[in-house]
Amino acid sequence: MAAVIECQGLNVRFRTDDGAVTAVSDLDFSLNPGECLGVVGESGSGKSQTFLAMFGLLAPNGSATGSIRYRGTELLNAPRGALDELRGNRLAMIFQDALSGLTPTMRVGEQMAEVLVRHQGLTRQQARARVIEALEVVRIADPERRYAAYPFEMSGGMRQRVMIAMATLCRPEVLVADEPTTALDVTVQAQVLRLLDGLKRHTGTSLVLITHDLGVVAGLCDRVLIMYAGRAVELGPVRDIFRRPAHPYTRALLRSMPGLGIDPAEDLPVIPGQPPDLEHLPPGCAFASRCAHVVETCRVTRPALLAVGADHARACHLPA
Amino acid sequence: MSAGPGLLGSETLAAAAGGGVPRSLWRQAARRFRRNRAAMASIVILALIALSSILVPMFWPHGIEDASWENILVPPGAAGWHWFGTDANGRDLLVRTFYGGRISLTIGLLTTVVALLIGVTYGAVAGFAGGRTDGFMMRFVDVLYSLPLIFFIIILVTVFGRNIFLVFIAIGAVEWLTMSRIVRGQTLTVKAKEYVESAVAIGLSRSAILRRYIIPNVLGPVIVYVTLLIPTNIIVESYLSFLGLGVQEPLTSWGLLISQGAGQLDSAPWLIFFPATFLAVTMFCFNFIGDGLRDALDPRDR
Numbered sequence: 141m142a143a144v145i146e147c148q149g150l151n152v153r154f155r156t157d158d159g160a161v162t163a164v165s166d167l168d169f170s171l172n173p174g175e176c177l178g179v180v181g182e183s184g185s186g187k188s189q190t191f192l193a194m195f196g197l198l199a200p201n202g203s204a205t206g207s208i209r210y211r212g213t214e215l216l217n218a219p220r221g222a223l224d225e226l227r228g229n230r231l232a233m234i235f236q237d238a239l240s241g242l243t244p245t246m247r248v249g250e251q252m253a254e255v256l257v258r259h260q261g262l263t264r265q266q267a268r269a270r271v272i273e274a275l276e277v278v279r280i281a282d283p284e285r286r287y288a289a290y291p292f293e294m295s296g297g298m299r300q301r302v303m304i305a306m307a308t309l310c311r312p313e314v315l316v317a318d319e320p321t322t323a324l325d326v327t328v329q330a331q332v333l334r335l336l337d338g339l340k341r342h343t344g345t346s347l348v349l350i351t352h353d354l355g356v357v358a359g360l361c362d363r364v365l366i367m368y369a370g371r372a373v374e375l376g377p378v379r380d381i382f383r384r385p386a387h388p389y390t391r392a393l394l395r396s397m398p399g400l401g402i403d404p405a406e407d408l409p410v411i412p413g414q415p416p417d418l419e420h421l422p423p424g425c426a427f428a429s430r431c432a433h434v435v436e437t438c439r440v441t442r443p444a445l446l447a448v449g450a451d452h453a454r455a456c457h458l459p460a
Numbered sequence: 461m462s463a464g465p466g467l468l469g470s471e472t473l474a475a476a477a478g479g480g481v482p483r484s485l486w487r488q489a490a491r492r493f494r495r496n497r498a499a500m501a502s503i504v505i506l507a508l509i510a511l512s513s514i515l516v517p518m519f520w521p522h523g524i525e526d527a528s529w530e531n532i533l534v535p536p537g538a539a540g541w542h543w544f545g546t547d548a549n550g551r552d553l554l555v556r557t558f559y560g561g562r563i564s565l566t567i568g569l570l571t572t573v574v575a576l577l578i579g580v581t582y583g584a585v586a587g588f589a590g591g592r593t594d595g596f597m598m599r600f601v602d603v604l605y606s607l608p609l610i611f612f613i614i615i616l617v618t619v620f621g622r623n624i625f626l627v628f629i630a631i632g633a634v635e636w637l638t639m640s641r642i643v644r645g646q647t648l649t650v651k652a653k654e655y656v657e658s659a660v661a662i663g664l665s666r667s668a669i670l671r672r673y674i675i676p677n678v679l680g681p682v683i684v685y686v687t688l689l690i691p692t693n694i695i696v697e698s699y700l701s702f703l704g705l706g707v708q709e710p711l712t713s714w715g716l717l718i719s720q721g722a723g724q725l726d727s728a729p730w731l732i733f734f735p736a737t738f739l740a741v742t743m744f745c746f747n748f749i750g751d752g753l754r755d756a757l758d759p760r761d762r
Contacts, residue, residue: 226663258668
């Protein structure tokens with residue numbers, strides 16, 4: 141099965157006043173047609189920057205090297221015109237902050253219609269019907285009236301669903317959702333996730349779900365990429381990651397997940413220490429300083445991402 | 461939507477609005493503006509001044525150039541339809557004041573339009589482009605800024621001759637500098653917003669983003685500044701005329717009338733009183749409107 145997205149040796153760096161910061165280093169992964177890939181990591185692990193780089197949305201002081209291909213087309217540092225043909229059309233992104241993702245001066249429907257006008261050459265009139273249909277799909281009540289609404293007249297959950305509807309208007313092959321539920325109420329979160337799941341099933345879109353919520357991953361994803369300090373630490377099918385986590389970081393992450401019947405104040409283990417400073421990454425394993433099983437090699441050589449099972453790989457020196 | 465009513469804050473909002481077509485930000489601002497009495501009164505007064513500046517010179521029995529040797533320096537009064545009195549040439553001051561209003565208001569508006577067009581385009585492009593382009597464009601503005609306004613206009617006027625249209629362009633060409641700085645600053649803020657990022661992510665071109673996502677969102681402060689720029693430009697025209705660089709006789713403007721009246725302050729104080737009063741009232745009105753707009757468009761209320 142040919143991958144839709146193929147990422148090889150991706151490095152993302154930012155120039156700052158204090159020197160270069162490495163946000164992503166030597167990242168390899170691929171995305172298969174119709175699958176849902178969960179990308180998990182704590183803040184600053186490089187999960188968002190990876191996909192911002194793919195969309196050509198890095199901050200001006202950021203630069204990316206390596207390769208991210210969409211069906212053979214190189215996306216990294218591609219000319220803006222070529223990228224514009226794909227963005228919003230074959231590749232779509234849902235941003236974390238739905239509350240500020242829509243311009244306050246334009247009607248919601250008109251804003252959504254821009255995608256169709258831009259990529260499918262529809263007139264605003266023709267686009268209107270499609271937009272209203274899309275609003276119905278994301279179960280927004282009274283879509284005819286909502287078409288003419290302004291963003292500030294909608295709740296956060298509605299706006300997030302509008303963003304999802306907008307991202308799917310052109311039936312993209314790849315949909316990247318960057319923490320689509322963090323800004324929302326728990327009840328609305330569930331709805332949004334169900335919506336994404338339904339989309340994936342019905343349209344065959346490949347979904348990338350960036351999150352730090354392992355519960356969401358367990359419910360929705362086929363494969364999981366665990367990132368730490370800009371590196372992939374483990375990559376595998378969701379079942380294997382949860383049942384046979386192969387990297388100490390993944391294990392610690394799973395242990396620190398609150399569950400029912402656990403008193404968080406007493407029983408919830410935390411991972412001691414802090415993630416390393418991205419300006420001064422250690423030569424060895426980035427997790428070494430926090431790892432309970434650390435050995436001498438860990439501090440000296442960086443572990444490669446090696447297979448430990450079918451389609452399951454980890455970056456660790458310890459015996460499996 | 462299966463969620464509870466608590467999640468549908470917007471539903472109640474729309475219901476409060478009458479449930480019809482949702483109101484735009486601009487319409488909400490207009491509603492807040494209408495509640496501001498000083499601003500609304502200013503609009504009425506300004507409309508009256510503008511309207512009478514247009515109509516009075518058409519119907520008044522005296523023309524602006526009708527000199528009369530029998531009626532030199534007549535004090536204000538009903539006699540002979542010289543309500544505001546006459547000047548040293550026996551010309552009726554009332555008709556000249558309203559005629560001057562035409563010129564002053566026109567200059568105020570046109571120069572502001574010139575400044576608005578140049579300033580918004582220049583500032584938005586500089587702010588949106590960022591980096592070296594922005595640096596270069598704004599340093600150019602700094603250089604122009606360092607030239608004294610009057611010096612700049614004197615050069616323009618001496619090179620191209622005295623012409624009322626030149627005065628428009630000269631003032632507008634100087635006043636867009638501040639406008640471009642305001643717009644550029646706003647653009648930098650707006651550029652960092654997520655909605656601009658998502659506009660990039662749906663593949664819109666730079667110019668489409670600039671026109672539909674950036675400029676509409678920087679207009680609030682610009683509109684406020686416009687209401688303050690109109691009176692500024694009227695004043696600039698006044699002192700250009702005062703210096704003899706602006707409007708030329710037999711045309712007149714408030715500034716020119718004031719400068720002529722200033723020479724006869726002891727003998728004929730009405731010559732400065734009427735045009736100065738009109739000018740001052742107009743300034744107040746624009747400032748009240750500017751204040752009202754600023755409150756109405758205040759982003760904190762959004």
